[in-house]
Amino acid sequence: MKRLLLIESDPFLAMMLLKRFRRERFDVRHASHAEEAWRFIAMEQPDAILAGLVLPRKDGFEFLQELRAHPTAAGVRVAVYTRLGTREDIERCRSCNVDAYFIKSHHTPDEVVSSLRRTWSDEPVFVS
Numbered sequence: 001m002k003r004l005l006l007i008e009s010d011p012f013l014a015m016m017l018l019k020r021f022r023r024e025r026f027d028v029r030h031a032s033h034a035e036e037a038w039r040f041i042a043m044e045q046p047d048a049i050l051a052g053l054v055l056p057r058k059d060g061f062e063f064l065q066e067l068r069a070h071p072t073a074a075g076v077r078v079a080v081y082t083r084l085g086t087r088e089d090i091e092r093c094r095s096c097n098v099d100a101y102f103i104k105s106h107h108t109p110d111e112v113v114s115s116l117r118r119t120w121s122d123e124p125v126f127v128s
Contacts, residue, residue: 004028005046007037007063008081009055013109017050017081020113032056034063041073048077050116053084053093064096081112 004026008014014030021028029044031037033056040046049067053060060080067073079100080093093101100119102112 002026002047003044005037005040005049006030007049007051007055009033009052016109020109024113024117034058037063045072046076050079050081053080053082061092064093064098068096079116
């Protein structure tokens with residue numbers, strides 16, 4: 001079972017994603033902002049992270065840069081599920097070695113969970 005950290009500030013969307021990941025037998029934890037995510041990472045190294053980019057206190061881009069610079073967390077698989085969809089946003093995530101990029105208006109939570117279940121053992125997937 002993969003240990004997953006979900007970083008999502010919207011409580012309703014977080015609840016939907018948590019239910020769907022648990023149904024797929026992921027051991028999933030939730031953080032609503034980057035500082036909370038770092039507390040989880042320090043206690044339990046996740047196998048994968050699904051993060052939003054629009055977060056309170058510190059944006060997801062800054063979190064991704066810090067994650068990739070961190071000695072023990074740099075290799076964690078990461079996917080992004082966000083409302084941001086410009087080429088610049090996608091390229092910024094690619095530069096942080098994000099495995100998959102999903103735009104909320106284009107992909108349902110079910111599609112995201114299903115895709116990540118299949119792809120986190122395969123090649124990076126960028127969809128928009």
